[in-house]
Amino acid sequence: MTFADLGTYQATKPEDVKIWFKACEVSRFPKNGGACIKYKDKQIAVFNFTRIGKWYACQNLCPHKMEMVLSRGMIGEEGGNPKIACPLHKNTFSLETGENLNGNLEAIATYPVKIEDNFVYVGFSE
Numbered sequence: 001m002t003f004a005d006l007g008t009y010q011a012t013k014p015e016d017v018k019i020w021f022k023a024c025e026v027s028r029f030p031k032n033g034g035a036c037i038k039y040k041d042k043q044i045a046v047f048n049f050t051r052i053g054k055w056y057a058c059q060n061l062c063p064h065k066m067e068m069v070l071s072r073g074m075i076g077e078e079g080g081n082p083k084i085a086c087p088l089h090k091n092t093f094s095l096e097t098g099e100n101l102n103g104n105l106e107a108i109a110t111y112p113v114k115i116e117d118n119f120v121y122v123g124f125s126e
């Protein structure tokens with residue numbers, strides 16, 4: 001059983017990053033899709049948005065039914081904003097702000113991503 005607790009996830013702004021966690025090679029991530037990495041007790045969904053040349057990371061935990069599924073969702077755009085749709089009940093969240101775009105669920109935590117020497121790094125404040 002997965003221990004799912006929203007309090008585990010705190011959104012991190014680029015200026016607050018203290019640790020760049022080396023996740024894995026760029027090629028391990030699907031194009032225009034997501035994969036899940038683990039950092040400490042956190043499951044983090046990482047998305048390779050090839051179409052717009054950007055990467056995003058957010059908690060893997062969907063705040064709707066507390067399922068670890070967001071990395072398996074579909075990514076897309078809404079009004080120029082990148083978003084992730086939960087594969088279970090299609091709640092959508094901004095990958096920039098974490099805001100729930102089609103309801104009033106709690107925002108998800110988002111994290112900075114950088115690519116260096118063909119490796120994906122996710123930024124955390126702790």
Ligand code: FES
Nearest residue numbers: 062064065086089
């Ligand atoms: S569990 Fe994600 S939308 Fe329901």
